[in-house]
Amino acid sequence: MRLTAEEQAMLRGAHGPAVKQGIEYLIKVGEFWGAERLVPVTNVHMMGDIEVMGDGGLKWLECAAGQNARCALNVTTNARSFDFSLVEKLQQDAGEAAKEKKLIGLLQRMNVATTDTCINYQTLYQPHLGERVAWGDTGTVIYANSVFGARSNFESGPAAFAAALTGRVPEYGFQLDRHRKGTFVVKLQADLADLADWGAVGRLVGEPNQNYFQVPVFTDVRRAPSSDELKHLGASLASYGSMGMFHMVGVTPEAPSVEAALGGNRPHREITITNADLERLYRSYDLGDGRCDLIVFSGPQLSLWELKNLAERFDGRKIKHGTQVFVTSSNGVLSAARKLGYVQMLEAAGATLMEGVCFYILQNLSQMRQRNGWSNMISNSAKIVNIIGAHRFNTILRRTQDCVDIALEGRLR
Amino acid sequence: MSGVLDTIRVERAFGATVEGEAVVSDEGFSPRYDLDRWSGVITKPGHKLEGTQIKDKIVFFPTAKGGIAAGWAFYDIKCKGIAPRALVFGVTNPVMVQGAVFADMTITEGWSRPAREVIRTGDWVRVDPARRVIELLRRALPQPQR
Numbered sequence: 337m338r339l340t341a342e343e344q345a346m347l348r349g350a351h352g353p354a355v356k357q358g359i360e361y362l363i364k365v366g367e368f369w370g371a372e373r374l375v376p377v378t379n380v381h382m383m384g385d386i387e388v389m390g391d392g393g394l395k396w397l398e399c400a401a402g403q404n405a406r407c408a409l410n411v412t413t414n415a416r417s418f419d420f421s422l423v424e425k426l427q428q429d430a431g432e433a434a435k436e437k438k439l440i441g442l443l444q445r446m447n448v449a450t451t452d453t454c455i456n457y458q459t460l461y462q463p464h465l466g467e468r469v470a471w472g473d474t475g476t477v478i479y480a481n482s483v484f485g486a487r488s489n490f491e492s493g494p495a496a497f498a499a500a501l502t503g504r505v506p507e508y509g510f511q512l513d514r515h516r517k518g519t520f521v522v523k524l525q526a527d528l529a530d531l532a533d534w535g536a537v538g539r540l541v542g543e544p545n546q547n548y549f550q551v552p553v554f555t556d557v558r559r560a561p562s563s564d565e566l567k568h569l570g571a572s573l574a575s576y577g578s579m580g581m582f583h584m585v586g587v588t589p590e591a592p593s594v595e596a597a598l599g600g601n602r603p604h605r606e607i608t609i610t611n612a613d614l615e616r617l618y619r620s621y622d623l624g625d626g627r628c629d630l631i632v633f634s635g636p637q638l639s640l641w642e643l644k645n646l647a648e649r650f651d652g653r654k655i656k657h658g659t660q661v662f663v664t665s666s667n668g669v670l671s672a673a674r675k676l677g678y679v680q681m682l683e684a685a686g687a688t689l690m691e692g693v694c695f696y697i698l699q700n701l702s703q704m705r706q707r708n709g710w711s712n713m714i715s716n717s718a719k720i721v722n723i724i725g726a727h728r729f730n731t732i733l734r735r736t737q738d739c740v741d742i743a744l745e746g747r748l749r
Numbered sequence: 750m751s752g753v754l755d756t757i758r759v760e761r762a763f764g765a766t767v768e769g770e771a772v773v774s775d776e777g778f779s780p781r782y783d784l785d786r787w788s789g790v791i792t793k794p795g796h797k798l799e800g801t802q803i804k805d806k807i808v809f810f811p812t813a814k815g816g817i818a819a820g821w822a823f824y825d826i827k828c829k830g831i832a833p834r835a836l837v838f839g840v841t842n843p844v845m846v847q848g849a850v851f852a853d854m855t856i857t858e859g860w861s862r863p864a865r866e867v868i869r870t871g872d873w874v875r876v877d878p879a880r881r882v883i884e885l886l887r888r889a890l891p892q893p894q895r
Contacts, residue, residue, distance in 0.1 A: 364850045368763050369843070388781070389821045392828025414817075472817045474844075492820020495847040509843060546777055546812045548842035578777075578813055578842050702785075723816065725782050725793035 337363055337506075338373045346502060354405030358498035365495060366506025374504040375511060377488075379463060380411040381456050381471040382496035384443055386436040387417035387699045389493070394435055397442045400497075407447040407500035412461070414473045415454045415637060415664070415694035416440075422690060427707065428700045436699070448500070452692030453666035454636045457484070458563055460668075465589050468511060470499035474574035475567065475636050475719065477510075481581040483566050485589035487511050490548070490580055509548070510580055516590065517599030518553035518583050520545070523608040525556055530735040531642070534565045535718025536617050537609055538572020539733075546577050553597040554584040561587065564639050571636050572718040617733070623712070624730035628748040630710045631739050634664035634695035635720030640672050647678035649740045655686035656746035660708070664690045696724040705729060714742055755867050755885040759837070760859025762878035763846065767855050768886065769807040769834040771872045773864055774798050777812035780822040780848075789831030804831045807874050809864040811839040819848035827852045835876040837864065837883060857883070 339347065347363075349356040362374060386394060418428060418436045440450050451460060456471075457479045463469050463486035470491040471477050480486040489509040491499060499505050509515050522541050528534055541552050552573070561569075561584070573579045583591035591597035633646060643665060655661050663682060665673070670691050673679045679689055698704065705727055713729040715721055716739050721731040734742065742748055776797040780786060783793040789804040813819075826832045835855035836845060849856035855876050864883075868874060871889025 361850065364763065365843070365847050368761050368846050368850070368856075370761075383817050383820065388818045388825065390786075390825030390828060392825050393821045395828075396824065472820070474817055489843045490817055492817045492844045492847045494820050494824075494851040495843070496820075546814065547840050548813070549840075575814075575816070578816075580842075696781075723782055725796075726784055726786075728792060728794055730794070 337366055337371060343374055343504070352404060354400050354403040355501050358501035361494065361498045362502060362504060362506055366508060369506065369508035371506035371508040373507050375468055375507045376503055377468045377470045377499055377505050378409065379461050379469045380407070380409050380496050380500040381414065381473065381476055382411060382448070382500065383414040383472045383493045384439065385416035385697060386432055386439050387697050389439065394439055397439060401442045401445050405446050405501060408503045409500055410461070411448045411500045412451040412453070412456050413443060413448060414452070415697055416452050416692060417697045417699040419690045419693045422688070426698070426704060428698070432699050451666065453668070454694055455567070455639060455666060458567070458639050459666055468505070470496050470505050472496045474580070475571035477580050478570035478574045478582065479567060481510050481516070482570060482583065482588050515549060516551065516581060517601045518551045518597040519601055519604060520550065520552055521594065521603045521606045522552045522554050523556045523606070524554050524558070526609050526611045526614055527558070528565070530716070531564060531568045532716040532718065532733055532735045533614055534561070534569040535572040536614050536733060538569050539576045539718050539722070540609055540613060540617060541607065542573045542575070542577025542579055548578050548580055550577065550579055552579070552582045553591065553594060553603070554582060555594055557584055557587060564642055567636055568717065575719040575722045621732040622730060623732065623748055625711050626748055627711050628714055628742045628746060629659045630713050631659065631661045631743045632695045632713055632715045632720060633717070633739070634662060634715070635717045635723060637665045637694060638663060638669065640669050643669065643673045643678045644676070646736070647681035649737065650685035650687065651681050653685055653744055655743045659743055659746055661687040661743045662690060662695055663687050664693050664695055667691055696720055702727045712748070714739055714748070752886060753884045754888065757864060757867050757883040758861035759857040759881050759883060762857040762881050763850055764835070764853065764855030764878050766875065766877045766879065767807065767834045768873065768875045769805060771809060771868045771870060771874045772798065772801060772803060772806045773809040773868055773870045775811065775865065777814045778808070778810040779814035779816040779819065780826065781816045781818035782814050786822060786826055787829070789826065803833045806833045807835045807837060807876060808833045809837045809868060813838055813840065813842040813845045817844055819844045820851065821848070823848035823852035823854055827854065837876060839864065
């Protein structure tokens with residue numbers, strides 16, 4: 337790999353042991369992918385929570401802090417595994433909560449802004465066309481590449497942290513023009529009236545084409561989608577398909593036309609998504625034992641507009657006794673939603689609002705499931721319906737109003 | 750090399766040369782979606798390897814599933830002593846590679862032939878990243894007839 341003089345100095349240890357380790361790591365990852373050089377990035381978004389890092393990861397972070405590691409860029413953190421105000425209510429492990437607090441303290445000491453949100457792209461930072469960033473959480477990456485036209489690979493915790501220390505990433509994947517071109521075409525001949533429908537499209541397109549380097553080009557979109565709709569589509573494509581980029585002709589910046597989006601590639605297939613495909617998908621979910629006492633609005637965290645919309649649907653009504661409804665968002669969004677009364681409307685209906693977390697990352701989730709006797713988890717997020725599997729929930733995707741009706745009436749359909 | 754029954758060439762590779770018992774999956778993998786990260790058992794209901802222990806195994810997966818978690822998770826399961834010895838992917842994604850490099854675990858991508866045609870679960874195999882090759886060293890003992 338070709339290194340600049342400054343990068344060679346980093347490699348020699350001129351900027352301290354943490355930067356040296358960081359650049360050594362980036363070079364190893366880059367060499368795997370055949371990267372020829374490192375490129376500078378402007379912004380970092382990293383995952384770092386105790387549920388996924390474990391004791392080993394926490395100890396590693398302590399060592400880094402001990403070496404006076406300091407992030408050189410603006411760094412934000414992804415959703416984590418505790419909302420500290422709910423540890424007792426959810427009967428989460430107090431010892432693990434203490435470790436999460438310690439972890440947050442270490443990150444802050446190293447110049448990380450612990451914002452704890454997976455919707456940084458809606459709330460914290462919007463990179464411009466061509467801007468290189470190092471983001472983690474696949475939903476943030478696919479949004480950055482597709483909707484902003486920015487450039488990021490999936491940069492997981494250690495990779496994002498190394499990028500934050502060095503200000504660089506290896507140039508491969510979506511950092512390169514050649515991987516940003518569409519590889520197949522998807523005609524959207526469906527109404528797509530609900531967020532769940534956009535997530536469902538992500539499943540229908542992602543699952544059979546599971547490959548990071550597959551880039552779908554959506555055509556025939558019937559109206560300009562909202563940020564939340566693109567968020568659910570992207571999060572689902574990334575989750576089911578491990579995909580990091582899509583184009584939508586006339587909507588996303590690198591797709592003024594099908595030809596431009598394909599950039600000379602011959603599409604290897606063409607898929608059409610119709611209303612009938614969506615209905616078939618909704619009907620395909622196994623209803624398990626028919627229980628419907630867990631409804632989750634999370635994964636990704638809700639935007640202010642999703643919270644407003646949900647508050648209006650629940651306004652003045654009561655969630656059925658014994659049913660639990662969880663809604664997750666960021667500190668920033670919830671602060672605004674509280675000021676505007678949306679939080680109060682949801683809480684009056686009986687929903688539990690959670691800050692800075694995502695439901696599937698919650699510490700002790702498997703034990704929580706067992707303790708509550710939860711079997712089915714119902715959500716309007718295709719991503720969370722997919723991702724929560726290892727905790728052994730039977731998951732069911734439903735449209736937003738169906739989720740609300742199930743919560744109010746206690747009847748699964 | 751003597752004693753090698755068959756080989757698969759790989760396109761990209763990182764890590765030390767390792768040997769171990771193969772587990773061959775027809776379904777992709779994510780440590781967050783599919784794996785109980787406290788026991789090393791694949792627990793996602795309906796996963797084609799549901800119930801399979803991957804500790805110390807050489808695991809063959811055709812694809813990588815989404816999910817950023819692998820970046821930290823491989824190091825975590827290595828610290829817990831339940832990591833596989835090598836991850837052998839048909840197609841992988843950056844997160845798997847970042848996680849494996851961070852945990853100093855052997856990882857490869859790309860198969861010259863479909864792994865399923867060459868390797869069966871229970872076979873003893875060697876993964877040699879420097880030579881970019883996977884070698885079948887010993888066939889699994891035949892399962893007793895029921």
